[in-house]
Amino acid sequence: MASEPPGSRVPLGAEPASLFSRRTFIATATAVTVGGVAVASDVVPEPSPQATGAPVSGRVSLVVNGEGRTATIDNRTSLLDLLRERFGLTGTKKGCDAGACGACTVLVDGRRVNACLTLAVRLEGAEVTTIEGLAPGGDDELHPLQQAFIEQDAFQCGYCTPGQIMSGIGCIQEGHTRSPGEIREWMSGNICRCGCYVNIVKAVEQAAGTT
Amino acid sequence: MHPFSYTKVSDLAGALAAGRRGGRYLAGGTMLVDLMRESVERPSVLVDISALPLGEITATAGGGLRIGALVRMAEAAAHPSVRAAFPVISQALESSASAQLRNMATIGGNIMQRTRCPYFRDVTAACNKREPGAGCAALGGFNRAHAILGASEHCAATHPSDVAVAFAALEANVHLLGPDGERSVALADFLLPPGGTPQREQAARPGELITAVEIPAHPRPLRSGYLKVRDRQSYEFALTSAAVALHLRDGVIHQAKVAAGGVGTVPWKLPAVERLLIGERPSQALWAEAAERAADGARPLEHNRFKIELLKRTVERQLRVVGDLAGGTA
Numbered sequence: 002m003a004s005e006p007p008g009s010r011v012p013l014g015a016e017p018a019s020l021f022s023r024r025t026f027i028a029t030a031t032a033v034t035v036g037g038v039a040v041a042s043d044v045v046p047e048p049s050p051q052a053t054g055a056p057v058s059g060r061v062s063l064v065v066n067g068e069g070r071t072a073t074i075d076n077r078t079s080l081l082d083l084l085r086e087r088f089g090l091t092g093t094k095k096g097c098d099a100g101a102c103g104a105c106t107v108l109v110d111g112r113r114v115n116a117c118l119t120l121a122v123r124l125e126g127a128e129v130t131t132i133e134g135l136a137p138g139g140d141d142e143l144h145p146l147q148q149a150f151i152e153q154d155a156f157q158c159g160y161c162t163p164g165q166i167m168s169g170i171g172c173i174q175e176g177h178t179r180s181p182g183e184i185r186e187w188m189s190g191n192i193c194r195c196g197c198y199v200n201i202v203k204a205v206e207q208a209a210g211t212t
Numbered sequence: 213m214h215p216f217s218y219t220k221v222s223d224l225a226g227a228l229a230a231g232r233r234g235g236r237y238l239a240g241g242t243m244l245v246d247l248m249r250e251s252v253e254r255p256s257v258l259v260d261i262s263a264l265p266l267g268e269i270t271a272t273a274g275g276g277l278r279i280g281a282l283v284r285m286a287e288a289a290a291h292p293s294v295r296a297a298f299p300v301i302s303q304a305l306e307s308s309a310s311a312q313l314r315n316m317a318t319i320g321g322n323i324m325q326r327t328r329c330p331y332f333r334d335v336t337a338a339c340n341k342r343e344p345g346a347g348c349a350a351l352g353g354f355n356r357a358h359a360i361l362g363a364s365e366h367c368a369a370t371h372p373s374d375v376a377v378a379f380a381a382l383e384a385n386v387h388l389l390g391p392d393g394e395r396s397v398a399l400a401d402f403l404l405p406p407g408g409t410p411q412r413e414q415a416a417r418p419g420e421l422i423t424a425v426e427i428p429a430h431p432r433p434l435r436s437g438y439l440k441v442r443d444r445q446s447y448e449f450a451l452t453s454a455a456v457a458l459h460l461r462d463g464v465i466h467q468a469k470v471a472a473g474g475v476g477t478v479p480w481k482l483p484a485v486e487r488l489l490i491g492e493r494p495s496q497a498l499w500a501e502a503a504e505r506a507a508d509g510a511r512p513l514e515h516n517r518f519k520i521e522l523l524k525r526t527v528e529r530q531l532r533v534v535g536d537l538a539g540g541t542a
């Protein structure tokens with residue numbers, strides 16, 4: 002049966018940051034509470050599904066890095082928050098939480114996607130691969146692209162790196178590595194604040210040649 | 213994010229029933245989840261349509277193409293029939309968003325996407341699209357990225373899609389399925405300019421589902437391509453863009469289809485440019501003369517006057533690129 006690590010027993014609604022954006026909160030003098038849910042007072046809510054009795058949470062079973070997992074989650078939970086906050090897989094990073102940086106890139110059923118815009122409740126039966134799943138044997142057996150990032154000095158702070166590597170794996174699988182220019186274009190969904198792009202392209206090129 | 217219930221439907225009847233009860237369709241989720249997180253969208257029921265049988269690309273009898281609403285952007289761009297017949301569609305898609313987003317986002321969701329106007333996305337700013345009657349913060353605010361064509365005194369937000377510009381050039385139709393059955397609407401009538409009702413962006417009726425986008429047959433060979441000009445080279449929305457498709461016979465342009473993006477409140481067809489091309493022989497002078505009409509009717513705002521000249525140059529460049537492919541210019 003699927004394992005549920007201790008971290009996954011966080012009570013429902015334990016994601017205050019996702020209730021409303023920080024901007025909404027700051028700009029609103031007061032907040033009211035409706036049915037246990039905080040709602041900014043300048044926002045007119047649609048009838049709450051709770052009022053109609055429709056469940057706002059669900060149960061999802063998926064495979065993460067080869068391991069079956071089951072969790073009961075608020076429907077609002079992103080795959081990114083499920084991985085980080087519930088499964089303790091903090092290798093996948095949150096940058097923008099809006100699809101605009103690529104830090105959260107993981108593979109879902111073999112394709113690279115943004116985990117921040119993926120609702121976890123949709124992933125029944127899905128296979129997810131994160132950076133933690135690339136070298137299950139530990140640091141002695143790194144994935145060729147992880148090794149290439151080290152050899153090509155393709156990071157500084159490292160915050161974007163898990164997303165870059167997962168995206169690079171997708172890029173190589175898709176066959177978009179025929180020239181540095183092509184790699185640059187097909188890796189453009191991953192922003193690097195430290196500006197390591199030149200070496201990231203070299204690392205993807207190196208791994209594409211060896212995998 | 214406002215709480216919502218979630219249901220996944222497996223057939224069209226189930227989807228329409230859920231849509232009729234006020235459920236909101238969820239395809240790739242790349243727009244909807246983002247706007248829900250910003251509290252711009254607050255649906256209380258999400259209807260996951262990803263399992264519906266709308267994921268095929270099929271050739272139509274006359275030589276056109278039917279692209280299912282759930283075909284992902286990445287799949288449509290890579291599809292051999294699309295690449296062979298309408299490179300302008302592949303190029304528009306591949307210059308959109310990122311590889312990750314294109315793996316998630318669908319063709320139906322793409323043409324349904326809402327504007328990227330920062331005031332629309334900021335629930336503390338005045339926006340008539342989000343809140344009718346609230347005013348438009350862009351008109352007197354920072355409007356460098358906004359529309360120079362098709363704006364009203366209520367809204368100047370651009371339609372952000374690239375592939376919709378290619379669809380507009382090719383005069384595509386949107387196939388819809390609703391409680392009253394099927395219908396087909398020209399894309400040009402489906403995407404609505406703001407006028408006095410900027411909150412109404414598409415002609416879809418409540419609960420209607422897009423089933424496909426159909427590209428009609430065009431005379432062959434048809435040369436086509438897309439050029440996108442933006443603040444950075446990739447992973448960015450258009451400041452200006454041009455979709456061009458030309459059919460030449462005996463060295464003469466018999467058909468010209470041209471549309472612009474990044475400049476209009478909807479994808480902007482350029483009939484004045486098309487008319488100047490038809491019946492003519494390609495030449496650098498012709499491209500320049502036709503492109504001079506690309507910004508006809510433009511009404512710039514305080515910060516986007518540059519788009520007038522940029523648009524003309526974008527169109528001229530893409531006419532030249534496609535024109536050279538189509539038969540060469542002297």
Ligand SMILES: Cc1cc2nc3c(=O)[nH]c(=O)nc-3n(C[C@H](O)[C@H](O)[C@H](O)COP(=O)(O)OP(=O)(O)OC[C@H]3O[C@@H](n4cnc5c(N)ncnc54)[C@H](O)[C@@H]3O)c2cc1C
Pocket residue numbers: 099100101236237238239240241242243244245246261281282307308309310313316317318319320321322323324325372373374375420421422423447448449450
């Ligand atoms: C960072 C970023 C950059 C981007 N850059 C670009 C770009 O450069 N160019 C570009 O064109 N786009 C760009 N996009 C937008 C992206 O292409 C859209 O978000 C995407 O196409 C929406 O498709 P989806 O399937 O994810 O839609 P969803 O988010 O699932 O849905 C979008 C809307 O369409 C409705 N809908 C979906 N499918 C149907 C259907 N079959 N029938 C009726 N209604 C339906 C939904 O109810 C919702 O209102 C970008 C997005 C992001 C986040």
Ligand code: FES
Pocket residue numbers: 094095096097098099100101102103104105106115116117118
């Ligand atoms: S955190 Fe997902 S793209 Fe930035």
Ligand code: FES
Pocket residue numbers: 155156157158159160161162192193194195196197
């Ligand atoms: S290494 Fe610092 S953001 Fe890329």
